[in-house]
Amino acid sequence: MIKLYSTSNKKILEIVNKSEAELNKFISQNWEAFFPQYLFIKSEFSVEGNVRSKGTSGRIDILAFNPISNKFVVFELKKDKDKNIRNQVSDYKDYIEDNFSQIYLMSLQKYKAPLPLFDKISQDSIEVVMIAKSYSSTDIERVKKSTSKNLTTLIRYMWFENELLLIDYINNDPDDLIEKENAEKLKKIKNIIENKKSLYADVESFLFGKEEAQRLFKIFYEALNKIGKTKLLVQASKIKVELNNQTFSVIGYAGKTGRKCYLVINTNIDKVIDLGKIVDDRVRPNQKKKGSIGSERYEVFLTTEQELMKFISIIENSI
Known part of the structure; x- marks a missing residue:
């Protein structure tokens, strides 16, 4: 169990319960701090149609955009434990595909999101970020082993008194991805340098x-x-x-x-x-x-x- 100690209050801070609406508002207002890798478009994004296959809601908790992958990103917020991740991801994918033109135009015109041209955005897949207090071990393993694991990100959160929010990436932690990318870049640079050294060593030897x-x-x-x-x-x-x-x-x-x-x-x-x-x-x-x-x-x-x-x-x- 995670415990958070406040040095100013000299005590362990208590975990508090917040509604999904409060969680949404807090994340949206502090977007750059939590998700600088994504372009924020709109919270409570509503269009006609059903998001969930058995529901009536035409609302996305938070809609964002990934400028690296050129994909829309759907944020699903849960006050407590999330359920049926696989079905939800499928529902969101179908929903975006069915309403893609409308979602694109609303994002561009109504919410002034600086999106790429229409034909540059991926229409056949989206990214989904799930934020909940907990997930079943089965769902976690299923996402990690999925062939499309990079499209689904699971985040745990805990809300403490004094308006402190803790988030924990279960997978696709952007810091890990940046570290991995940097490691790959350094590896490529090292190979290039080593090859050049070997190359010019031979040339210099020939032209000694x-x-x-x-x-x-x-x-x-x-x-x-x-x-x-x-x-x-x-x-x-x-x-x-x-x-x-x-x-x-x-x-x-x-x-x-x-x-x-x-x-x-x-x-x-x-x-x-x-x-x-x-x-x-x-x-x-x-x-x-x-x-x-x-x-x-x-x-x-x-x-x-x-x-x-x-x-x-x-x-x-x-x-």
């Missing part, structure tokens, strides 16, 4: 002692990644980069041509001929490619960052 070649290659590779998804392989004789249907072979010296440059990038993009003297066509008059570095036709000899940026511009316009 050629700092300007490393710098130019990094500019080149990052530019290609902005164009599309790349694949990189550091081989014994070259660095091979693939982008869409194009391949590039990269080396950090000019071979036996006598040219002075920091980076040589081979490509099959014909337009690089426009770069002038820094490009060499590897196809001889007898149609045999000279050299053995890569299978691409043209060699681009890069000495300055300005030359590299012109080369990158040609790639952007060709892919």
